[in-house]
Amino acid sequence: MTTAATEGPAAGSLVGARVVRFLLTLVITLAASVLLVGWAAGAEALVRLHPAYPAMMPSTAVALLLISAAMLRHRRAAEMGRTARVSVWTAAAAAAVIASGDIAATVLGLARSVDTLIWPQIARRSTDAVSTATALCLLLAAGGVATLARPAGRWADGAAVTALTVGLLLALVAVVGYLFDADALYRVSFFTAMALHTALAFAALFVAMLVLLGARGWMAILMGPEPGSAGARRLLPAVVLIPILLCYAALRATEGGMMDADFRLSLLAILTVTLLAATVLRNAALENRASRAMAQITDSLRVAVNDKQLLLREVYHRVKNNLQQINALLMIEARQVEDPKAKLAFRATASRIVALSRVHTLMMSTPEPSRLGVRTFLQDLCGAIGDGAAVGLTYEGPERTIDVDMAVTLGLLVNELVEQRTGASRVELRYVAGDAGDAFRLRFPDGGGGGRASGARARIVASLVRQLRGEITTDADGSVDVRLGGRT
């Protein structure tokens, strides 16, 4: 199963990774091409960086070109067609064959290597051969580029990151070996004859592949957006470069007679400790500054949220005040009206306003004023409506939260259904919050059940049920069932 989340880095970093990949791969391609021209033209200056250093072998250059071509062809696995994927794998396989041939020649002690098969004149120089480290790096690079072309997978990604990391370390050992003492490097048979530009090309190639592989393995820590990753990106260059540069400076100082070799170690140790400690402290200072800035932002946000909640509560309070005044006006008017039907209509309207008002009362006291708990809301509502009848609530299931609009509609509906009773002094409301949707039932246990609503109330009930995308049924005893289909 491949998902966008496991395809690799996010869009922004993906673009950055592709730019890095393109630039590094272009440099490697150009270097390998120049080297092949040098071999073809017999130009020594083009095949080795220094007369004392070994040359990059043509087979290595060809393999690097194949891998570079595969890298340039690479897209995200989801974007790669079958043809592109097969071409990448073919290039990787060809590079792996070359590397395997070189390893086999070394292991079996063959006089003829891949290069001497193609270019017999190369055999005249003993140092001009593919080193074991080079062949191994080629194999790792071929495996890495082949892995890049397949959909993401936990184990494959882990193996790829490990292989590419090992390859990068091998290349860096060779590069640093050249920096300090090439002869010492050649004395390690594994690295003998690995050219400097080969080592540099591999270092660039493995970095490009790791960047392209994206946020996986330790690269996920390095490339991540979190503060820890930002700190790692800040620290890593210093942690890598300080020891190398100090060692190089100490080596040159010793060779120049500026210091004793034994004292060099002491100085090197203390300088390394000092500079790394300074780097750590500098990073701590930056983290502290960022933390203080974050705390200020958090405080500002907290103040803004509090202000918003206070404002919302004030709005609810004012709306509620207006509803109270409307309710008072209706009740005062109802008192003056003689006609029982008109009096009833006034009282019914007043009770609807009470139901509306309850929503705003709760809004003023909930931690999240835009959402209400259904159980809390119904408990409060049942205590406020009924006008003489006791409305009891039984709530089953988990607490739900609903927004203001839904609370208003639900509150009005419950109020209408309670108010349509004909003389019942007790009303039981049983609300069930279920997985398949919420439902409630109104019963009138001492008789005087609601019966069917008529006139304006019937229209109001129908509108409210429709608003809740629900269904309503009424039993013969006047009990009412409502199944809610809307958001709960």
Added chain:
Amino acid sequence: MGSSSVVIVDDDFLIATFLADVCADLGYEVAGSAGDAEQAIETIVKAQPTFALLDMRLGGALDGVDVAQRVRAAGVQPILVFITGSNEPETLARIAALGAHPVLIKPIEPSALARTLALAQPA
């Protein structure tokens, strides 16, 4: 019930009028009404009613609890029924600090007011 009297304290005169109507319908004597704290203290101390319906928000520096404390300090002990527009914990805690008193949350249903007054009525 004929001997029970009520003073209504609410800075909203519409609501005060409505409460006065309901109390009168229930058979209570409305001994007075007030729209601010100073007027409320004066009216309650003078009328010495059975009940004082006290709105919490009175539009000034003093609220319903302050009125109750000053009335008590003046030696008048009406049965206090607090009225509030909100059920915010701070408001309810402030009332509770004064003792156990009924609290009605606006808008007030006539039946709820009747029930509350009947329950609080001295035997």
